[in-house]
Amino acid sequence: MTQRVELLTLCRALGEPHRDLVLSAEGNVSMRVGEHTMAIKASGSALLTMCQDDLVDVNIPTILTLLEGAPSDEVIRSTYREALLSQADKTPSVEAILHAVLYDITAAHVIAHTHPTVVNMLTCSVNPQILVQGALFPDAIVMLGRQQLLIPYTDPGVPLARAVRDGVRAFVEQEGSTPKVIYLANHGLFVLAESPESAMALTEMVVKNARILHGTLAAGGPAFLPSMQVDRIDQRPDEAHRRNVLNIQ
Ligand SMILES: [Zn+2]
Secondary structure, eight states, X not given: OOHXXXXXXXXXXXXXXXXXXXXXXXXXXXEEEETTEEEEEBTTOOGGGOOGGGEEEEEHHHHHGGGSSOOOHXXXXXHHHHHBOSOTTSOBOXXXXXXXXXXXXXXXXXXXXEOOHHHHHHHTSSOGGGGGSOOOSXXXXXXXXXXXXXXXXXXXXXXXXXXXXXXXXXXXXXXXXXXXXXXXXXXXXXXXXXXXXXXXXXXXXXXXXXXXXXXXHHTTOOOOOOHHHHHXXXXXXXXXXXXXXXXXX
16 A cells, blocks of 8 residues: 555544544644655545545645744735645645644654544543643553653644644653654644554554543542553563554654
8 A cells, every 4th residue: 555545544544433533624634755745634624534635745844934923814824825735726734834843843754633532521621631640551651652742722823833842842852752642732632653553553542541541530540650660661672572563663
């Protein structure tokens, strides 16, 4: 399968109703397809029914010029049009700037953004920080990393892209690696992956982790693993092997 076909397979799977990750045109997915180019879902397309025509190629540096100053809605619209490398009749997803920022400052190859109900029950709660307070079980550490990033609610578009850029930079400084999972308070989930398959695996593990977290809250509260145990899982050679097999770095 070509990369784009694999990406479309991921899009349709993320849109499947039983997964409860997105409704209608919610969410977006992108892939790095060149040094300065990403393919991203066109605005208004539904993940469930994505086809080749719903993917548009966009120049990343052109989109990133929006981060300078305070661009008006008209400047944003014209910059999005200018950045289009294919299909002038389509517009990139409104969240394209967020994807562009993440490709600029991380080595991600595929980015999947969804609004999973079970995750948003927590991002929309009075205590979204609980999502990043600790690790609950070994497989979550292996797949999602020992820490994930939570961004407080920010106006979508350029302000949110700036907040995510600053949040990722601070995360890298503290953790020494880029996050694989970014929670946006009152909004949703971003996963940064090596491939379409690993983007799905990460999304599924985030959802499972959120379900377990809900259960623990009903049963007296989460018992987070002690940091010594988290370090042990994070550094075990057999777990490193598993990450390689899963194509999760
Ligand atoms: Zn969104």
